[in-house]
Amino acid sequence: MQQKSEKKATGPRRRRRRNRLRTCRTDERTMAQRGISGGKLFITAVYLVAMCRAVPVNDLLDRASQRSDKMHSLSTLLTQEMDSHFPPYGRMQMPRPADCHTSGLLTPNDKEQALQVSESDLMSLARSLLRGWVDPLAVLSTNAITLPHPAKSSISSKIQELQEHSKSLADGLDILSSKMGPAAQAISILPYTGGTDLGQDRVTILNKFNFLLSCLRRDSHKIDSFLKVLRCRAAKLQPELC
Amino acid sequence: MDPEDVLLRQTGPMPSGAPKGRKRTMLRDSGDIGAPAASRPQIYYCRSPNMEVFTCWWHPVEQQAVYVLTYSKDTGPQLECPDYTSGGLHSCYFDKSHTSIWTYYCMTVTAMTPHRNYTSQQHCLDVVEIVEMEAPANLSVSLRDAGGDEVGHSTLLSWTYPAPEVLREGWITLVYELQYRRVGEDDNWKAKHPLREPHVELFGLRPGDYVVRVRCRSHNSRLWSKWSATLLVSVPNRLPAGKVLVLVLVVGVGAVALLVIAFGVIPQSRRIKDYFLPPIPKPRITGIDPLLLKKGNFDEINRHFSNFHGYRPPSYSVELWDQVSADGIYLSTPRDCGILDRDRGTSVAIQNLFPVQNSSPYVCGTPPYCAVPPEAFAALQDAPSPWQQPETAFISGSDYSTMVRLGVPDASVSAPDPGRAPVQDFYTCVQLMRDSGEVHLVPCLPAPYCHDFLLPPVPDAAKREEEEKKSKRLAEYQARKNAAKDDDDDDRSNAADPLLPVSPDDTRGSEGRF
Numbered sequence: 013m014q015q016k017s018e019k020k021a022t023g024p025r026r027r028r029r030r031n032r033l034r035t036c037r038t039d040e041r042t043m044a045q046r047g048i049s050g051g052k053l054f055i056t057a058v059y060l061v062a063m064c065r066a067v068p069v070n071d072l073l074d075r076a077s078q079r080s081d082k083m084h085s086l087s088t089l090l091t092q093e094m095d096s097h098f099p100p101y102g103r104m105q106m107p108r109p110a111d112c113h114t115s116g117l118l119t120p121n122d123k124e125q126a127l128q129v130s131e132s133d134l135m136s137l138a139r140s141l142l143r144g145w146v147d148p149l150a151v152l153s154t155n156a157i158t159l160p161h162p163a164k165s166s167i168s169s170k171i172q173e174l175q176e177h178s179k180s181l182a183d184g185l186d187i188l189s190s191k192m193g194p195a196a197q198a199i200s201i202l203p204y205t206g207g208t209d210l211g212q213d214r215v216t217i218l219n220k221f222n223f224l225l226s227c228l229r230r231d232s233h234k235i236d237s238f239l240k241v242l243r244c245r246a247a248k249l250q251p252e253l254c
Numbered sequence: 255m256d257p258e259d260v261l262l263r264q265t266g267p268m269p270s271g272a273p274k275g276r277k278r279t280m281l282r283d284s285g286d287i288g289a290p291a292a293s294r295p296q297i298y299y300c301r302s303p304n305m306e307v308f309t310c311w312w313h314p315v316e317q318q319a320v321y322v323l324t325y326s327k328d329t330g331p332q333l334e335c336p337d338y339t340s341g342g343l344h345s346c347y348f349d350k351s352h353t354s355i356w357t358y359y360c361m362t363v364t365a366m367t368p369h370r371n372y373t374s375q376q377h378c379l380d381v382v383e384i385v386e387m388e389a390p391a392n393l394s395v396s397l398r399d400a401g402g403d404e405v406g407h408s409t410l411l412s413w414t415y416p417a418p419e420v421l422r423e424g425w426i427t428l429v430y431e432l433q434y435r436r437v438g439e440d441d442n443w444k445a446k447h448p449l450r451e452p453h454v455e456l457f458g459l460r461p462g463d464y465v466v467r468v469r470c471r472s473h474n475s476r477l478w479s480k481w482s483a484t485l486l487v488s489v490p491n492r493l494p495a496g497k498v499l500v501l502v503l504v505v506g507v508g509a510v511a512l513l514v515i516a517f518g519v520i521p522q523s524r525r526i527k528d529y530f531l532p533p534i535p536k537p538r539i540t541g542i543d544p545l546l547l548k549k550g551n552f553d554e555i556n557r558h559f560s561n562f563h564g565y566r567p568p569s570y571s572v573e574l575w576d577q578v579s580a581d582g583i584y585l586s587t588p589r590d591c592g593i594l595d596r597d598r599g600t601s602v603a604i605q606n607l608f609p610v611q612n613s614s615p616y617v618c619g620t621p622p623y624c625a626v627p628p629e630a631f632a633a634l635q636d637a638p639s640p641w642q643q644p645e646t647a648f649i650s651g652s653d654y655s656t657m658v659r660l661g662v663p664d665a666s667v668s669a670p671d672p673g674r675a676p677v678q679d680f681y682t683c684v685q686l687m688r689d690s691g692e693v694h695l696v697p698c699l700p701a702p703y704c705h706d707f708l709l710p711p712v713p714d715a716a717k718r719e720e721e722e723k724k725s726k727r728l729a730e731y732q733a734r735k736n737a738a739k740d741d742d743d744d745d746r747s748n749a750a751d752p753l754l755p756v757s758p759d760d761t762r763g764s765e766g767r768f
Binding site for chain 2: 081084085088108110119121122123124126127230233234236237240241242243244245254
């Protein structure tokens with residue numbers, strides 16, 4: 013929650029970028045003053061400029077992937093908490109991906125396909141998925157308060173946390189995508205048509221809740237994987253980030 | 255097939271989180287061939303080591319059978335297992351081309367015996383849910399000096415992931431957990447978690463033997479890998495060589511310094527002290543033995559000194575100084591310098607320079623030592639000014655009645671003679687007075703100086719205040735001049751050393767004493 017402000021392009025980040033640029037400029041100056049030969053100087057300058065420009069995006073991507081990691085672990089915890097009091101009979105009826113409201117989005121199905129997708133498309137996919145979960149999360153949140161489940165307060169607070177993380181992650185990805193070009197800006201709309209009411213009787217409500225949570229878990233895993241691939245690709249100069 | 259062979263062949267990896275199928279296998283009776291319903295195959299464990307391929311294992315039936323695994327992806331057609339051998343016996347291996355993640359696999363195993371087919375329960379999974387990494391390998395340790403402020407050794411533990419190519423593109427990101435414990439304490443594991451790098455540095459390990467192990471997990475999976483092979487770490491209990499040297503040096507230098515002080519400095523301490531802090535000369539009075547001055551009998555000293563003119567033996571009672579004022583006059587603040595005209599007394603405008611200790615009334619006015627020419631004095635008689643006709647002032651608690659005159663050049667008091675002639679050349683004024691009859695005299699200023707103060711007495715509040723200020727200033731000047739003198743007086747009254755150096759001023763001032 014306290015990292016929310018980092019996602020916005022506010023003072024701290026701008027200042028940080030400015031500081032980095034300042035150090036980059038001083039680096040360049042010192043390099044120039046050392047009187048390196050012309051060719052080497054050019055290459056070093058290019059390297060420094062590339063590094064200077066790449067570092068902020070790296071940092072942002074790192075934070076974004078940390079945020080998405082947190083989101084995914086939260087959704088996993090939610091599922092576990094739902095199952096802790098009821099036998100996982102609902103587990104056997106795992107939702108078919110085609111049933112989730114986000115199934116219309118074409119995502120890569122395995123690693124090879126994922127590695128072939130361009131960065132902008134990966135970013136666009138992640139953002140579309142995030143955007144598509146804003147409404148369902150609100151539905152989950154309102155229904156969690158009256159959920160016929162013993163751990164409903166804990167579930168409700170986790171869903172609220174999820175909403176906050178999702179919101180800040182969406183903001184951050186908006187900023188990141190603005191650096192990546194128009195392809196990253198495109199978002200597919202994934203409307204949620206399930207309605208605000210989850211059902212009338214206890215079993216239906218719980219089933220629907222479980223179903224939504226499973227879809228959420230899958231989608232948060234997708235977002236997390238895409239962002240991690242993006243982070244690794246952007247961190248060519250820093251392989252330890254992979 | 256021999257039942258024992260069946261039992262022995264259930265080798266396949268036995269995971270830590272294997273479901274209850276394993277127990278069922280072990281409990282199966284070798285002679286129980288015709289057992290109903292318990293002898294269907296069961297898929298008990300599926301695992302993906304890198305989110306690209308996965309394998310599933312099942313428990314076979316007792317009879318000899320041929321196993322067929324069929325699966326379907328989402329709502330697609332039924333397909334058969336592509337590879338029955340790579341994963342071992344009773345397994346199905348799905349390679350990259352057959353693995354899709356974020357898709358729903360549902361599979362069943364059918365055991366086809368000559369008599370009948372046994373079909374297992376349907377087992378559904380999503381590959382992302384079964385991601386379990388390999389255990390880390392090559393756990394190694396290196397001991398080094400802990401740099402900086404730490405004492406002792408730092409233990410650097412590092413390991414590697416056996417298949418690092420999996421981590422290259424960021425498809426899988428690992429988080430590690432390291433546990434260590436002392437050799438004797440079997441259950442007291444301490445954990446370091448989460449670790450993103452395949453190395454960690456432990457500080458502050460007490461000397462002894464430790465057991466260390468590490469495991470890893472994909473970031474977005476729930477399943478931990480198996481523990482790595484444990485490593486035995488011995489932390490030595492010697493200080494590193496560098497620290498020993500430093501210790502020896504410090505101790506040696508300290509010992510030498512101590513010896514030098516003990517044998518060199520202390521015997522010469524007197525000389526050293528005299529060199530740095532030269533002694534202040536003791537008081538000496540020619541003709542008198544200095545030892546007497548240091549610690550003599552007071553009687554003797556008084557006897558010696560009694561022939562000094564004006565010497566008074568110190569008294570040891572704290573006597574308070576009263577200010578000279580008429581009894582009963584009462585003024586609250588110096589601001590309202592008006593006088594309360596009382597029946598018997600007049601106001602005596604003597605400035606109180608020092609706070610009195612017994613809350614006597616405070617009277618304000620001009621300093622007592624301003625000489626007023628008689629004509630001016632006469633002119634002021636009508637106005638309700640502080641300058642009124644002097645009268646006798648009775649000082650409480652004393653045997654004396656003193657006459658105090660304002661503005662009269664002579665304010666020196668001599669007790670047994672109230673009606674003394676006023677004007678004298680020697681300007682001494684009484685400032686404070688004691689119960690015992692002593693007065694504190696201050697030199698007065700000559701008349702010209704006082705002119706400022708005694709100009710037309712306009713009963714104007716502002717002017718009065720102005721005059722007040724001037725008089726105060728003057729009084730302060732006087733006070734500064736008399737500060738030393740007063741200190742001496744106080745000292746004398748407070749039983750201090752009677753042999754302080756006496757200033758020449760004092761001897762002059764003390765002439766006025768009784």
